Amino acid sequence: MARNLKALGLWRTALIASVRQDGPDLSARQMAIMLQVYLTDPPHTVRGLAATLNISKPAVTRALDRLSLLGFIKRKRDVEDKRSVLVQRTVKGSVFLSDFAELVVAAGAVAPEDMAVIRAEEEVAASAKARLEAQLGASGPVVVPA
Structure with a gap:
């Protein structure tokens, strides 16, 4: 909504x-x-x-x-x-x-108060991407956290 x-x-x-x-x-x-x-x-x-x-x-x-x-x-x-x-x-x-x-x-246009939320979401996404890339680079199976 x-x-x-x-x-x-x-x-x-x-x-x-x-x-x-x-x-x-x-x-x-x-x-x-x-x-x-x-x-x-x-x-x-x-x-x-x-x-x-x-x-x-x-x-x-x-x-x-x-x-x-x-x-x-x-x-x-x-x-x-x-x-x-x-x-x-x-x-x-x-x-x-x-x-x-x-x-x-x-x-x-994004209001300044919304930028903190956007940055936090981007950091979470970047961290998840890095974890997945690290797992894909490893020889073992990919484990996706719940």
Whole structure:
């Protein structure tokens, strides 16, 4: 539960920072489409995005209308299948997501009081690794402490 609350707290912090900026506010659906288009390999189509996100094609189209007006995506008719429209990335969209990623990173910055816990966990992990490596280097069987 504490991990979930921490994750939600990070997301909240990043969203609040995003809302406080002068840039556009994206809905969850618009952000999901942006992330799908920018973080997965093309080609992207309305039909494909609707299927991947499990939402209707009109809902995808409305979100793409807004993202297109913002300059975050562009649409291009598929030359191979004239019925299909390809959704493409733009420099402006890349910059927006890069800036948003920085907000997420900043939200996840570790507080000084958490560093002691992290260092202690790292020391325990390093010690366990050293013991295992020593046992693997020995000719006898590996014994894992309980």
